Amino acid sequence: MPAHDLYLGGARRSKFTTITIYHVARRFENELNQQRFLKKVDSILNPRLGGKGMDWEYFIQESPRELWKINGIVPPPSGSEMEKLWFKENKPVVEGDVKANL
Structure with missing residues (x-):
């Protein structure tokens, strides 16, 4: 401006x-x-x-x-294991992808 x-x-x-x-x-x-x-x-x-x-x-x-939403994904609940995984990976993670990689 x-x-x-x-x-x-x-x-x-x-x-x-x-x-x-x-x-x-x-x-x-x-x-x-x-x-x-x-x-x-x-x-x-x-x-x-x-x-x-x-x-x-x-x-x-x-x-x-x-x-x-991040990348079309609703973030996991605060304090959840999934939120900890998002933090560790430093990116959104689809829950199904986690199970496939275990």
Whole structure:
């Protein structure tokens, strides 16, 4: 987007960015976890963007795990043996393929 198309408070602003964070693998269990995550994001963004004289905003989008797929596969339940296998392989694994390779 051209810098002349960015507005902040109704005024043109060339040093501005919007960041979207997709948080889909897990849900925040409580407000304490949410605040901890926000604090970590701030600790990363504030020095990098603020140090450049930029303004920014960010938005964290949480999605129900049931509406999430990787390569067309619904991820296994949290903590399951299949999830551990996905982690070990560092990729989605089709359950039938696991049985065929045993």
